[in-house]
Structure formats: structure tokens, C-alpha cells
Amino acid sequence: MNKKVVSLTGCILAAVLVCLSVFPFGCSPTLVGRNAAVYSMGRLYARVDRDMNAVYEASVKALEELEVTVTENKKDVFAARVYGETSDDKNITIKIEPETDESTLLSIYTGVVGDEVRARTIFSKIREILGPAGEG
Secondary structure (H helix, E strand, O other): OOOOOOOOOHHHHHHHHHHHHHHHOHHHHHHOOOOOEEEEEEEEEEEEOOOOOHHOOOOOOOHHOOEEEEEEEEEOOOOEEEEEEEEOEEEEOOOEEEEEOOEEEEEEEEEEOOOOHHHHHHHHHHHHHHHHHOOO
């Protein structure tokens, strides 16, 4: 009589694969409309009808106007990141990537687990700085 025994390692591996398929960590929503934002899994994702350089400069200025200390900012032709810290020690990360020459994708992450109100406040300030062309 031949009995197949499922090992504990096999069960754990199967459980991990199921969890990873149910929780797609690191994926941004694919249905973000023009000049709109979606909050998902602790991040605010947005598509803005402006070039990456304009969105980067507006992001730095937005944090400064909101009295958030800009701790680091980096940019090249492929992407940009702006890091900040609030007076209550919450970290803010703004990730900026060009979609086309005139369209930019950005994500805003605040705190350890995310803070939708702060993220939307930052995005609103970025759109305000960009002006009508960035608002749609």
C-alpha cells in the first residue's frame, strides 16, 4: 500500500503562495484616471498631466509649504523621490515616475502604515502648485 504524505514544508509553501496571490504587495492600481488619485494599501497613487520635472519641483515645494522638513530628494531621468518628516516624526515618501513626456505617475506614502488624510492633503497642495494644467 502506497500512501503519499504531504510534508509540512509543502503545506507552508502552498499557504505562502495563496497569501501572495491574495495580497499583491507593491502593485499600484492600474485604473487611475487623469489628474485623479486612488488610495490603496497605505499609498495614494495619482496620474498628473504634467512632466516629471514639474511634478518633482511641485512635490518639494508642497512639502515645504506644508512645513514638512524635506530630508532628502533625488532625481534622474528615470524617476524621482522626495522624502520628508513631519513635526510628529512621521515619514513621507513621494515617488515620481514619468509615464509619457507630459504625464507623470506618483505615489505618496505617509507614516508607517499610511495616512490617507495626509497623503490627500499633500496631493492637493501639489495640484495647487501645478496650477490649472495639473488639475484637469
